[in-house]
Amino acid sequence: MAPLACLLKEQGHRVRGVDGPLYPPMSDLLAANGIEPLVGYEPGHLLATRPDERPDLVIVGNAVPRDNTEVIAAEQLVLPRLSMPQALARFFFEGRRPLVVAGTHGKTTTTAMAAWVWRRCGADPGYLIGGWPHDLERSFRIGSGERFIVEGDEYNASYFDRGPKFLHYQPETLVLTSVEYDHADLYPDPEKLREAYRRLVRLLPKSGLLVACGDEAGVREVAAEARCRVLFYGLDEANDVHPRQLEATADGSRFLLDDRLAGEVEVALRLPGEHNVANALAVWAAARRDRLEAAAVAAALASFRGVKRRLEEIGTVAGVTVIDDFAHHPTAVAKSLGALRQQYPGRRLAALFEPRSLTAGRAFFFDDYARAFLAADAVYFAPIYHRDRLGPKERLDLERLVATLAAAGVAGTICGSVDEVLARALAAAAPGDVLVAMSSGAFDGLPRRLLRGLEAAA
Numbered sequence: 001m002a003p004l005a006c007l008l009k010e011q012g013h014r015v016r017g018v019d020g021p022l023y024p025p026m027s028d029l030l031a032a033n034g035i036e037p038l039v040g041y042e043p044g045h046l047l048a049t050r051p052d053e054r055p056d057l058v059i060v061g062n063a064v065p066r067d068n069t070e071v072i073a074a075e076q077l078v079l080p081r082l083s084m085p086q087a088l089a090r091f092f093f094e095g096r097r098p099l100v101v102a103g104t105h106g107k108t109t110t111t112a113m114a115a116w117v118w119r120r121c122g123a124d125p126g127y128l129i130g131g132w133p134h135d136l137e138r139s140f141r142i143g144s145g146e147r148f149i150v151e152g153d154e155y156n157a158s159y160f161d162r163g164p165k166f167l168h169y170q171p172e173t174l175v176l177t178s179v180e181y182d183h184a185d186l187y188p189d190p191e192k193l194r195e196a197y198r199r200l201v202r203l204l205p206k207s208g209l210l211v212a213c214g215d216e217a218g219v220r221e222v223a224a225e226a227r228c229r230v231l232f233y234g235l236d237e238a239n240d241v242h243p244r245q246l247e248a249t250a251d252g253s254r255f256l257l258d259d260r261l262a263g264e265v266e267v268a269l270r271l272p273g274e275h276n277v278a279n280a281l282a283v284w285a286a287a288r289r290d291r292l293e294a295a296a297v298a299a300a301l302a303s304f305r306g307v308k309r310r311l312e313e314i315g316t317v318a319g320v321t322v323i324d325d326f327a328h329h330p331t332a333v334a335k336s337l338g339a340l341r342q343q344y345p346g347r348r349l350a351a352l353f354e355p356r357s358l359t360a361g362r363a364f365f366f367d368d369y370a371r372a373f374l375a376a377d378a379v380y381f382a383p384i385y386h387r388d389r390l391g392p393k394e395r396l397d398l399e400r401l402v403a404t405l406a407a408a409g410v411a412g413t414i415c416g417s418v419d420e421v422l423a424r425a426l427a428a429a430a431p432g433d434v435l436v437a438m439s440s441g442a443f444d445g446l447p448r449r450l451l452r453g454l455e456a457a458a
Helices: 002-010 026-032 069-076 084-092 107-120 190-202 217-223 274-289 294-303 330-343 363-375 398-407 418-428 443-457
Strands: 058-060 081-083 097-102 126-128 147-152 156-158 161-164 173-176 209-213 229-233 244-249 252-259 263-269 312-317 320-325 349-353 378-381 411-414 434-438
Touching (some): 058 069, 058 084, 084 156, 097 107, 097 190, 107 147, 107 274, 107 294, 161 190, 173 190, 173 217, 173 274, 190 217, 209 217, 209 274, 217 229, 229 274, 244 274, 252 274, 263 274, 263 294, 274 294, 274 330, 312 443, 320 443, 330 434, 349 363, 349 418, 349 443, 363 398, 378 398, 378 418, 398 411, 418 443, 434 443
Parallel strands (some): 058 081, 097 147, 097 173, 126 147, 173 209, 209 229, 349 378, 349 434, 378 411
Antiparallel strands (some): 244 252, 252 263, 312 320
16 A cells, blocks of 8 residues: 555655554655655544545555444545555556466565566566565556556455455466465355456456466466466476576576577576576566567576565574565465575574464464475474464364474474564574574564574674
């Protein structure tokens, strides 16, 4: 919502807004763009003395419930309203060719990578990214090129617009990274989520392109709904776009691509992990379809440094390295831990995990988590964030999970609070360790607190 507010102001609109207390980086972002949010919801924010001072349009974020006092006032005043994705499509997609990046995993990194590549290649895209890229000055841009690159979120749009956000994004090109079950609070079973992705694929025009990860059976199943050309990418040689001579090192990855027009092209990435190789393949396929020059695309990929909170190295103190990571779904956890094994070979790896989302705390994923955490040497589990919203049979059994990991040689510890996670991890930390904090939320600032704790003990 904050980046959208900034985009709208850049477009020439008068923008004001309201939220709860705001903190960096969003408070800093709004301040830098001259937008001062009101704090706390009151009908008076909409009930201006003069009718011409009332808003012409109210955009409602999906965190705002229907019984919100300002929502009720807006409805009583019969003010026009839009959800965030409706507003984005209305104000920024006309006359553009939206490139939408969707999927359970990898959306933010792939969207940021695409925005970086198009900009470095001189295409001046518009974009809206659900994270903070290291290389781009901001996570949003109007741009003057024909492309608008946007992260296609499968979560709902607002209390009055219950469908997934990505159904508003009118994709001309769609990158589909993965189709795995998530967001159990919105999708009661995996089939409901797959149907949402099918609806998205059906939106593609016959002249469009679906760039789909062919390594996943779920993606191939959904891709069968496309009316347009489908280009499969992935690590398997059966895909249309796949790497040859893939070499993984502590500095990243290097591989060769066979390009129909450019011949053999070498691509080097600064990001670890096979999942980032796959992300780069998707961006390559879409970029070459737009006739971006092959050498320029390869150079842009080589200079991309990723996104904050995606395997972000916070710092190293006394030989202990602290990583901040957004992973919460078991597949993402496994991929992140695998990437860290590549980046920090031979070092002890401790995962500090917060089951933050309603999905992450569910028993449904027990076996998947048991496999994912095998890549760690030790795991510290914070309390299940939404424990009280899950019944005993729905809830992830952390005690059984720790016992299962212990039988496989991975030390697991259940902590009663984030403070206990911090204390136990610091007490056990030794030179050479890598501590990765994994959560889809703020995790009570744990990564920075770890660094401060290491500094105090040094």
